Amino acid sequence: MKLFNYAELEVSALNVDIVNLLTAIHEYRGKQELYLESKPDVLEKLQDLALIQSTDASNKIEGIFTSDKRLRELVKNKTKPHSKNEKEITGYRDVLKMIHESYQYITISSNHILQLHKELYSYLPESRSGNWKQSDNVITEKDSNGEEFVRFQPASAFQTPQLIEELIEQYTMEMEKGNIDPLILIPCFILDFLSIHPFRDGNGQMSRLLTLLLLYQNNYLVGRFISIEMLIERTKTTYYEALHDSSIGWLENKQDYLPFLQYILGIILKAYREFETRFKITHNITISSSDRILEIITHSLTPLSKADIVILAPELSQKTIERRLTDLVKSERIQKIGAGRSTAYISKS
Structure with a gap:
């Protein structure tokens, strides 16, 4: 029986790399307020670019593309989507904007997760959007010979609603206790969400949107100005390797959160470093x-x-x-x- 017990994270031995990543991210978040208060015009420019890059990258990970020109027009709401790909891209844009603007009002609940998923597919005639999967699904890969094989067996459709409720309950309870760093809880929540694989489609996009939502709710706002989705897309192979390594034995409660945790923390730290660099460059108008x-x-x-x-x-x-x-x-x-x-x-x- 699958169980969630995040209290174990409080006493689990984190390696030196994890501790160093946490320390560095905390230091950058301390500087974050200085940037947010000093130059709102600079931040607006960075946010405009990040919105485009995030919408592009998160969909590219799933093999969803359009031209650069169409992408920009869609993100800036200057045109209507035509193809299925463009409708999915536009749905992601809408949910991303919703999270940017209203993250403090979106509670982590089954209803809100389902509503976000429904919005993600709101431009498509998709009857199953906004609903948990109705049949079991598997995550497959292809070997060097092109043969497809099952890489991971997620939770069954029957188990999914209850597991989502238990996952949310565990996350909320430990967050309220305050004994575990949110930067540890968030990647663990996302790993478990992906391992449940609760939807027929859109699990990857939803996981990245939820990552941003949870980070924003804990005052890690870097994803608004530097595209975390872009950083993941650029390291997609490492992302899938970390996800694979952490999800081994998940159904049997033998998962190892550390590989995925370390990967996500590395992405967040890289985003903060890029944020600082871009802010300084954009702010510096004295050079030629x-x-x-x-x-x-x-x-x-x-x-x-x-x-x-x-x-x-x-x-x-x-x-x-x-x-x-x-x-x-x-x-x-x-x-x-x-x-x-x-x-x-x-x-x-």
């Missing part, structure tokens, strides 16, 4: 336009399009940005990748 663009590209975790740079350097005109990008490419200080609407820029250093 070329150096400013170079600094933005050099410190980015991912290739940046011209549209990204326009968001991060709004004091520069689009023509100035275009000229400086051309100059920087010619001087081989940055590299241009892709073509047409997919053009982006990366540092050569």
Whole structure:
């Protein structure tokens, strides 16, 4: 019988790496308030870019794509979704915005989780959205020969409603006690949620949305300004490995939370470091336009399009940005990748 007992986390031996990650994240959260109060205009720029990157990355993990141009138009609500992919992307955008704007009012309950899932598929004629899975599901992989095999057996459809209730009860109880760091409880909750795999579709997207929701509710707001979904998408192989290693023996209560916990904490810390860097770059308007663009590209975790740079350097005109990008490419200080609407820029250093 599957049981949840987060009280055991209070006495479990955390390794040195986990302790160091927790310490570093706590230090960054201490600085967070200074950034939030000092330059709201800078934060608004970072949030605009993060919203685009999060919507893009979380759907890419699930193999859901559209063009960069359409993505930006959808996220900015300047067009209506056409394809099934675009309807899923738009649903994610809506739920993400809802969490950004109303996280303090969304309680961790079965009803609210179901409502978020319903909103996720609100642009599709999907009768099962907003409902727990009606039949058992499995998580499969393909081996080197292309043969599919079962990687993980989640909870049965029959068990799912009760397990979700017990999971929420355990998380809420330990959070109210306050004996366990929320940064430990949150990844454990997400691992168990993914292991239950409560929906027919959308479990991955829901897990990432719930991660943000739980972090925000505990005053870890970095995901509003730096896309945590993007960082996960860039390390997707490691993400799946950590999830696999932690979920072994889950049904038998033999799971090991540490691999997934360490991975998620590493992602959060990386996001905070990127937040600090981007804030300082965006705030610094005393350097030349070329150096400013170079600094933005050099410190980015991912290739940046011209549209990204326009968001991060709004004091520069689009023509100035275009000229400086051309100059920087010619001087081989940055590299241009892709073509047409997919053009982006990366540092050569």
